[in-house]
Amino acid sequence: MGTTQAGGGATVRRLLLGSQLRKLREARGVSREEAGYSIRASESKISRMELGRVGFKERDVADLLTLYGVDAEQERANVLGLVRDANATSxxxxxxxxxxxxxxxxxxxxxxxxxxxxxxxxxxxxxxxxxxxxxxxxxxxxxxxxxxxxxxxxxxxxxxxxxxxxxxxxxxxxxxxxxxxxxxxxxxxxxxxxxxxxxxxxxxxxxxxxxxxxxxxxxxxxxxxxxxxxxxxxxxxxxxxxxxxxxxxxxxxxxxxxxxxxxxxxxxxxxxxxxxxxxxxxxxxxxxxx
Missing domain, CATH: 3.30.870 (Endonuclease; Chain A)
Known part of the structure; x- marks a missing residue:
């Protein structure tokens, strides 16, 4: 019997991270276009991030959290902690x-x-x-x-x-x-x-x-x-x-x-x-x- 593959775990974390970022953006009333501008990216890049279809840069996620008003240190740490797992090599x-x-x-x-x-x-x-x-x-x-x-x-x-x-x-x-x-x-x-x-x-x-x-x-x-x-x-x-x-x-x-x-x-x-x-x-x- 085999073991659970790491690739699937990384994908789940990427999907969860994208979903979390979308909810934070919508709660703050920020458009995808505005979010993209804040990290020097396109609206479509934000869409792909929120769908978990691309990798994440910790700096980009940190900038988005700031834009979305997430200032609490622990909450930021929890979200940023997902970045490393989401980018794990499959x-x-x-x-x-x-x-x-x-x-x-x-x-x-x-x-x-x-x-x-x-x-x-x-x-x-x-x-x-x-x-x-x-x-x-x-x-x-x-x-x-x-x-x-x-x-x-x-x-x-x-x-x-x-x-x-x-x-x-x-x-x-x-x-x-x-x-x-x-x-x-x-x-x-x-x-x-x-x-x-x-x-x-x-x-x-x-x-x-x-x-x-x-x-x-x-x-x-x-x-x-x-x-x-x-x-x-x-x-x-x-x-x-x-x-x-x-x-x-x-x-x-x-x-x-x-x-x-x-x-x-x-x-x-x-x-x-x-x-x-x-x-x-x-x-x-x-x-x-x-």
């Missing part, structure tokens, strides 16, 4: 050369989450992939982009390291709804897919993993927008986040009304999907057909 930092910033943000959220609810259409979820399946998918995605074998292997390493969080001391609850088409898409041939199906069967037995397949022939109207993930956190101050990966970037949705729609869509998908028990039966059946 394990994926050493893979910065092969990971876009928008995906590094996701890795932090994934490790910090207490609950991950995901719908996948094209592929098996990254947390559930075998090394060979991950390599086949990543290689196909890199074709025509001048990506060499070494970089592909480093990307595979990242995907496999992500999977450690499923067996940490306090793992997240994972609900993975998988379109049946993904099971029947022949990445790398029958043997590779048999091994991937075996892996899904193995992981589906974990107490914190609920795997359901949306069978072919099901309309799946709950998710006409395609794949998405909803990440939930233990900390009451942290709102759920919806992650939508696109071709060259990702969207992070955190407005409560929009997040509620995605949660409702996920509930609908889970209801339309096979139960975990029937999902395992289907996995065995697909494996025998290969």
């Amino acid at each position: 394990w994926w930092h050493e893979y910065g050369d092969v990971l876009p910033t928008w995906f590094q943000n996701y890795l932090g959220l994934e490790e910090a989450a207490a609950e991950i609810r995901s719908y996948e259409v094209q592929f098996v979820h990254g947390l559930l992939q075998t090394p060979d399946y991950a390599r086949a998918v990543i290689t196909a995605g890199c074709q025509g982009h001048g990506v060499g074998p070494e970089e592909i292997e480093r990307r595979v390493e990242v995907r496999l390291k992500r999977q450690d969080l499923l067996t940490t001391e306090h793992p997240p609850q994972l609900l993975a709804v998988l379109d049946e088409a993904a099971l029947r898409r022949p990445w790398g041939g029958p043997e590779l897919m048999q091994a991937q199906l075996d892996r899904l069967l193995e992981l589906s037995e974990l107490p914190n993993v609920r795997l359901q397949v949306l069978p072919l022939g099901t309309a799946g109207l709950s998710a006409e927008s395609g794949a998405f993930s909803v990440l939930g956190f233990t900390e009451a101050e942290l709102a759920d986040v919806v992650y939508l990966e696109q071709f060259t970037t990702a969207l992070y949705v955190d407005k409560p009304a929009e997040v509620a729609e995605y949660r409702q869509a996920m509930d609908g998908l889970a209801a339309d999907s096979l139960s975990p028990e029937r999902t395992r039966e289907l996995l065995h059946s697909v494996r025998q057909e290969l």
Whole structure:
């Protein structure tokens, strides 16, 4: 059994620090533009800080606290103490050369989450992939982009390291709804897919993993927008986040009304999907057909 990753902890502290700064700013009636001016930064930089999407400089946070009227020494010390933890280096930092910033943000959220609810259409979820399946998918995605074998292997390493969080001391609850088409898409041939199906069967037995397949022939109207993930956190101050990966970037949705729609869509998908028990039966059946 693994240990809790430091990266997720740093992400939580960054999110908490950003949330705290936003509340202090709003309580003082200061605009983002005014806050940005006080630390020689843009309004969008303040927005990214408050969303926990960038690192923090202690000097900037100290200046913002002064602007927001936080003068009590202990209160300032408590907030500034979060800065160091929020800027802690995460394990994926050493893979910065092969990971876009928008995906590094996701890795932090994934490790910090207490609950991950995901719908996948094209592929098996990254947390559930075998090394060979991950390599086949990543290689196909890199074709025509001048990506060499070494970089592909480093990307595979990242995907496999992500999977450690499923067996940490306090793992997240994972609900993975998988379109049946993904099971029947022949990445790398029958043997590779048999091994991937075996892996899904193995992981589906974990107490914190609920795997359901949306069978072919099901309309799946709950998710006409395609794949998405909803990440939930233990900390009451942290709102759920919806992650939508696109071709060259990702969207992070955190407005409560929009997040509620995605949660409702996920509930609908889970209801339309096979139960975990029937999902395992289907996995065995697909494996025998290969």
